[in-house]
Amino acid sequence: MVGGAASYATVHSRFAVVSHNLRLQGMLRGEELSSAYASADIFMMPSETETLGFVALEAMASGLPVVAVAAGGLVDIITKPGVIGELIPHSVLDLRVLSIPSLQQVLHIKQEERLCSR
Numbered sequence: 001m002v003g004g005a006a007s008y009a010t011v012h013s014r015f016a017v018v019s020h021n022l023r024l025q026g027m028l029r030g031e032e033l034s035s036a037y038a039s040a041d042i043f044m045m046p047s048e049t050e051t052l053g054f055v056a057l058e059a060m061a062s063g064l065p066v067v068a069v070a071a072g073g074l075v076d077i078i079t080k081p082g083v084i085g086e087l088i089p090h091s092v093l094d095l096r097v098l099s100i101p102s103l104q105q106v107l108h109i110k111q112e113e114r115l116c117s118r
Helices: 006-012 016-021 028-038 056-063 093-100 101-116
Strands: 043-045 066-069 087-089
Touching: 006 043, 043 056
Parallel strands: 043 066, 066 087
Antiparallel strands: none
16 A cells, blocks of 8 residues: 555554554655556545545556546546446445445456466
C-alpha cells in the first residue's frame, strides 16, 4: 500500500486477514510512484474529504480500476461504475470490496496477463 495519511494501525486493522502480506510503502513520488501504479491491481481511494482526487485520476491513467468512497469530486469522475471503478460507502472500504463482481473480473484479467507475460 502506498500513502501516508492513515495510521498503520488503522490500515492493519481494516485488512487484518491479509496483514501478514501487507507492505506499507509510505509516500512515493516520481519513478517509485510510477512503478507502484504499474505493479498494482486496483487503486483504493479511502478519503471522504478529498475534493478532486488527482491520485485517482493518475491511477485511471495507468489503467487501474479505482475503488473510491462515494464522496467529493470522485462521484463526478467515476461515472461508469463497474467499468472504470467502483464507488462504495466508506463503511465497506475493506476486503469486502474484493467481492464486487466487476473488480473480481478485473483482478482475474490482471492475473492472466501476469501469467502470460512470464
